[in-house]
Amino acid sequence: MTSSTPITTSVFDLFKVGPGPSSSHTIGPMKAAFDFRQRLGSLSPDVAQQADAIHVHLYGSLSATGKGHGTDRAVVAGLLGWQPETTDPDALLGLLKDSAVVYAVPVGDRTISIGPEQIYFQRKRYDSPYANTMVLQLLAHDQVLLEAEYYSIGGGFIIRKGEPETPLTTASVPYPYSSMAELKALLKAHSLTLDELLITNEMRLTGKSRSEVNRRLDQILDFMHKAVRRGLRQKGTLPGSIKLSRKAPILFQQAKGMSHSSDSFLIFLNAYCLAASEENAAGGIVVTAPTSGASGVIPGLTYLAKHHFHYDRATLRAGMLAAAAVGFLVKHNASISGAEMGCMGEIGTASAMGAAFLTRCAQPNGSISAIEAAAEIAIEHHLGMTCDPIGGYVQIPCIERNAMGAVKAYNAFLLATSGAASFQKISLDAVIKVMKATGRDMSTKYKETSEAGLALSATEC
Ligand code: SF4
DSSP: OSSOOOOOOHHHHSSOOEEOOOOIIIIEEEEEEHHHHHHHTTTOHHHHHHOOOEEEEEEEEHHHSSSHHHHHHHHHHHHHOGGGGGOHHHHHHHTTTTTTOOOEEETTTTTEOOOOOGEEEOSSOOOOSSSSEEEEEEEEEEEEEEEEEEEESSTOEEEEEEEHHHOOSSSSSSSSOOSHHHEEEEEEEEOOOOHHHHHHHHHHHOOOOOHHHHHHHHHHHHHHHHHHHHHHOOOOOOOOOOBBBOOOHHHHHHHHHHSSSSSHHHHHHHHHHHHHHHHHTTTTEEEEEOOOTTHHHHHHHHHHHHHTTOHHHHHHHHHHHHHHHHHHHHHHHHHHOOHHHHHIIIIIHHHHHHHHHHHHOTTOOOOOHHHHHHHHHHHHHTOOOOOGGGOOOSOHHHHHHHHHHHHHHHHHHHHTSSGGGGGGOOOOHHHHHHHHHHHHHGGGBBBBBBBTTTTHHHTOO
């Protein structure tokens, strides 16, 4: 029996492929706009005939930092029928470049144009249960014919108003849990390893066979590592007014030249994390882990694990499942959204997932206590971390923060695997509860609105 609704998120909904720079501001709005487009397609012909405009209203953090995050382009892409995983990042960056160009959206058997004039970055407060809210409308002479309200809740997950937060799945999972305590009890009662429990649930949730789940995990790792490799090759400055130079290729060259130094390991890790994060900032294709803003931590660690520690594919997959379990628990019991939790929800969660990944990879028999301890330590040392990106771009502090999150993950793994489990006094469930309470207490200014903190320092530079 679970104490609340069981977790029914798929590993492949947590690890989603899509364009950067922000899953809540890019992938989520694209999916919401795509959903609205589907609704337009099923309108009765007489309603569709009357329509003369589509309006998009962005509220909260979507409005505050949506320009820098490319939310307007993502909305247009979704209305055009583009899907995150198959979007061409260059084509996405080209949308809305020319303010005179408008785009045709099918409504029944005709089309309606949308351009920058129809996308409103609303400054007024909007009564909504979530920080990232968008309202899409189909109008006729300013009268609303169809309206849908969406919440982008982090990591590219969306909820449509009136629908439950946890999507109703037709399949119930064989091993239901909603907390780490319940997960541990299930492992003990059924004498299962963590990998086995998670893969069994995943097969039921997605209808995929074991080999299909394994193949998709390999693909996700490949997408992550492609982002790292692209980022290690790219030079120049990132898009946006900050004109931030890419640093990953410089660090990579530096690390290669100092193979006898004890620092080289850390510099390699920094280079890999920066490479994926810089690709994300440039709008490239990344994997949410658990979000796009934090999409450098796990790719950096898995790249290191593969190329420096030479773990085989099966071990990497097992590590990814352990990471997913931690991501599920945070998403289910707190939030992975910077707009809800500040950066502890994004980089803090990614770091905890990375710590779980490293711990599972290093321990073939996968002690759940060590995995829990590593994840707990990583979250504990991100509590209260604010989200205040300069200019609304996912660049400063985000890119370096991914490298810092990965280094903390590594140290959390070392701390958790040295000494007895009895050293661990705080449970993962407890620290997630603290994260939720801290996020609730933080001022909105520090939750992806660019209204305080480092975001203001730009004016002083
Ligand atoms: S500061 Fe952290 S939470 Fe905010 S946009 Fe950057 S990575 Fe995401």
